[in-house]
Amino acid sequence: MAMELFNTLGRTVVPFIPIVENHVGLYACGPTVYHYAHIGNMRTYIFEDVLAKTLRHQGLVVKHVMNITDVGHLQSDADAGHDKLMVGAARENKTPWQVAQFYEEAFFRHCGLLNITRPDVVCRATQHIPEIITLIERLLEKGVAYESAGNVYFSVEKFPAYHELGQLVLDEQRATERVSHDPLKRSQADFALWFSTSKFPGQIMKWESPWGLGFPGWHIECSAMASKYLGERVDIHCGGIDHINVHHSNEIAQSECCFGHRWVNYWFHCEFLNVEAEKMSKSSGEFLTVDSLVDRGYDPCAFRLLVLGSHYRSALAFSWEALDDVATALQKARRRISSALENNSPPGEAFSALHAASYRRFFAALEKDLHTPSAMAEFWWVIKSNELTESERIDLLRSFNAVLDIGLFDTQATRLTSEQSDLIAARNVARNERNWAESDRIRDLLLAQGISLSDLKA
Ligand code: AMP
Ligand code: ZN
Numbered sequence: 001m002a003m004e005l006f007n008t009l010g011r012t013v014v015p016f017i018p019i020v021e022n023h024v025g026l027y028a029c030g031p032t033v034y035h036y037a038h039i040g041n042m043r044t045y046i047f048e049d050v051l052a053k054t055l056r057h058q059g060l061v062v063k064h065v066m067n068i069t070d071v072g073h074l075q076s077d078a079d080a081g082h083d084k085l086m087v088g089a090a091r092e093n094k095t096p097w098q099v100a101q102f103y104e105e106a107f108f109r110h111c112g113l114l115n116i117t118r119p120d121v122v123c124r125a126t127q128h129i130p131e132i133i134t135l136i137e138r139l140l141e142k143g144v145a146y147e148s149a150g151n152v153y154f155s156v157e158k159f160p161a162y163h164e165l166g167q168l169v170l171d172e173q174r175a176t177e178r179v180s181h182d183p184l185k186r187s188q189a190d191f192a193l194w195f196s197t198s199k200f201p202g203q204i205m206k207w208e209s210p211w212g213l214g215f216p217g218w219h220i221e222c223s224a225m226a227s228k229y230l231g232e233r234v235d236i237h238c239g240g241i242d243h244i245n246v247h248h249s250n251e252i253a254q255s256e257c258c259f260g261h262r263w264v265n266y267w268f269h270c271e272f273l274n275v276e277a278e279k280m281s282k283s284s285g286e287f288l289t290v291d292s293l294v295d296r297g298y299d300p301c302a303f304r305l306l307v308l309g310s311h312y313r314s315a316l317a318f319s320w321e322a323l324d325d326v327a328t329a330l331q332k333a334r335r336r337i338s339s340a341l342e343n344n345s346p347p348g349e350a351f352s353a354l355h356a357a358s359y360r361r362f363f364a365a366l367e368k369d370l371h372t373p374s375a376m377a378e379f380w381w382v383i384k385s386n387e388l389t390e391s392e393r394i395d396l397l398r399s400f401n402a403v404l405d406i407g408l409f410d411t412q413a414t415r416l417t418s419e420q421s422d423l424i425a426a427r428n429v430a431r432n433e434r435n436w437a438e439s440d441r442i443r444d445l446l447l448a449q450g451i452s453l454s455d456l457k458a
Contacts, residue, residue, distance in 0.1 A: 008267035025230035033103035034088030038287035040273035064119040070100035110290040113300040115405035125221040150196025219250035302327035
């Protein structure tokens, strides 16, 4: 069966047909590396990872490209506020380059903990300034962009299909629109492609351009990098739902005006993870990271399992109770697998029709708009069923785990024992009480067992 995906463009579930047979160009908006990625961000990256793994399981050759936003993303997704990297630099008394490097490394470390495969191409905006400038020049030549006091803006009225992607959320669009008046814009709906340093005199990351010293806008970065690595036609573009109205609508406007044709065929958007009905956000200052989970003794795979129990188009209300439940369930599943491995029948056993049917049900669920909750239901059936032989069970679980990647076959050595989890909890208490001697003693104890803890503030 071919994959079916919900396309935000058109808002229906449609069969996925790649542009080039058997190949998929997949672009994901990567993190803005001015702070840790929170577990909401990671939920989106987990789904993108499962999408890529499902497509690969179908035999398609996937080229997964992810950018790193290390300049140009202002505090508001529209053109207001300061560059987030400058905000991070001021917060930590570092240079924006140091901040970007630190949080990019932290991001991929967290991805590793969550079994998110590193994309085939990871590209930083700061390393693609010439490509960005070329794209802006093309937009100026086409008359859809204009220069104003060293800034370059895209003229939204030149792209009548601007609201096509965000069609069903126009009210929200109005609410998020135009947070501040920019006298340099011909229309307040226009957005910046290039910022001059006259507007941001303190900017540290800056480059020469035909319009003077400055730095690129966030939206043009994605158009430039996606087209460099995937060409002018892209199969699937991913991101969180917050990007539909501004960032992705802007990306489409620039790219389609530049290339003169449809740019992306399928838009894949993930709903939010919320904590106590509030959306997780970095600007609010309070957020959970993968390190926060590990510090509390959780196996990151339990979080991945929690995420996969929800559908990517539904919001997930995060709670510690829910994480506790899946962590326990994961431990039970692993114990069941260990016992199945011990009682495994000799190789060469013929598998039953039940085995084939279960395999089909699991992958059919994923192929139906990446329905991970149904796939997980099948997974639990396989764990619990008395009708399967142990080798059938193991064979199915190995196939499922290729996509779920929840560490089902991890050895005990890679997981925390309950004593180790208790030690981590005790250390958290010691740190909260500012009992540094005790906290260091426990840290050294864990280090001797090969477990290193991050003390970075989350
Ligand atoms: P950022 O680093 O803020 O650009 O966001 C990285 C990715 O996470 C983007 O695809 C966002 O759309 C997505 N995202 C942001 N907040 C959340 C959230 N609370 N839940 C799920 N995804 C999110
Ligand atoms: Zn983007």
